[in-house]
Amino acid sequence: MKNTATLALLLLNFCAATALQAQTKTGIHLLNTHKVSGSDKWDYLLAEHSLNRLYIAHGTQVNILNAMTGDSVGVIANTPGVHGIAIVPALKKGYTSNGRTGECTVFNVNTNAVLKTIKVGDNPDAIFYDDFSKKVFVFNGHSLNVSVIDPVKDQVIATxxxxxxxxxxxxxxxxxIYVNIEDKNEIVNFDATTFKVKKRFKLEGAEEPSGLAIDRVTSRLFIGCSNKVLLVLDANTGKKISSLPIGEGSDGVAFDPQLKLIYSSNGEGTLTVIKEVSNNQYTVLENIKTAKGARTLALDYSNHHIFLPTADLKPGEGNKRPVHIPGTFRVLTFGK
Structure with missing residues (x-):
């Protein structure tokens, strides 16, 4: 009887664990694959739901796709070493960060026509538009600073x-404004209107922070790091709330405020999905298979689609990075 009861208890626990595992499955899967022309390196991409467009930084150009069909709707050319894209909807303008020339290209989002270029810092990388201050912030990797652009004047007004x-x-x-400092393992917080640094948060247990997202309601920062952890920080105090396992090679993090889900795109070929249960409780739901090299992502908040760029890769010579195989560049769309 004792053995029977023990076996029944083990079976019950197994069934409960299986049921819990099934409940944690997100239902997120590959919806579409869109081929993209060009054969150079890629970095960030931006999903602009108000225009139903995907802007993809790709070598010396920005490819623009219809976000639903994948059809090409334009190209912003002559953006050498482009890293990122920002859109200012009210002004119908877009901005690209051109790493090789230290410039931002300004374009009309309706016609895709180039309006002008703006000189910024050395090797501009990430870029975004702040809806509070109505300014464009450009993060310069080599000059270790931020260029602040007034999009009305299209001028740098602060560094x-x-x-x-x-x-x-x-x-x-x-x-x-919060920015992760890759070589210092810290977060810098500066004022969006005075442009003064206010706080610095050291990241314990983190290496080379790259992807960053925020929950504006709970004031939580989500930081993807190269040592396969995602840190959750209190944005007000810098206190570490949680540390969660993610895949290798994370370079993009996004937060869906409606679904309370955090995504980490990992270059190993996985998408880690984390649930924000409460402002102090987080749990990993699933590691979804994507494709090797899919290390950055963009989230469309209107339909909850996740976009990841990648290409087929072959080993580089010696200790060099893997090489992108021409003609295989594509964007993967994941969702329910």
Whole structure:
């Protein structure tokens, strides 16, 4: 009887664990694959739901796709070493960060016509538009600073020294900008209107922070790191709330405020999905198979689609990075 009861208990626990595992499956899967012309390196991409467009930084150009069909709707050419894209909807303008020339290209989002170029810092990388201050912030990897662009005048109105190599930046919508400093393992917080650095948060247990997202409601920062962890920080105090396992090679993090889901795109070929249960409780739901090299992502908040660029890769010579195989560049669309 004792053995029977023990076996029944084990079976019950197994069934409960299986049921729990089934419940944690997100239902997120590959919806579409869109081929993209060109054969050079890629970095960030932007999903602009108001225009139903995907802007993809790709070598020396920005490819623009219809986000639903994948059809090409334009190209912003002559953007050498482009890293990122920002859109200012009210002004119908877009901005690209051109790493090789230290410039931002300004274009009309309706016609895709180039309006002008703006000189910024050395090797501009991440870029975004802050809806609070109505400014475009450009994070310069080599000059270790931020160029602040007034999109009405299309001029740099301030330069903010950061004391380290910046990666991704986000806004809390209340006047605070946060940026992860890759070579210092820290987060810098500066004022969106005075452009003064306010705080520095050291990241314990983190290496080379890259992707960054924020929950504006709970004031939580989500930081993807190269040592396969995602840190959750209190944006007000810098206190570490949680540390969660993610895949290798994370270079993009996004937060869906409606679904309360955090996504980490990992170059190993996985998408880690984390649930924000509460402002202090987080759990990994699933690691979804994507494709090797899919290390950055963009999220369309209107339909919850996740976009990941990648290409087929072959080993580089010696210790060099893998080489992109021409004609295989594509964007993967994941969702329910």
């Amino acid at each position: 903010i020294p950061l004391g380290g190599k910046p990666e991704t930046g986000v806004s809390d919508g209340k006047g605070n």
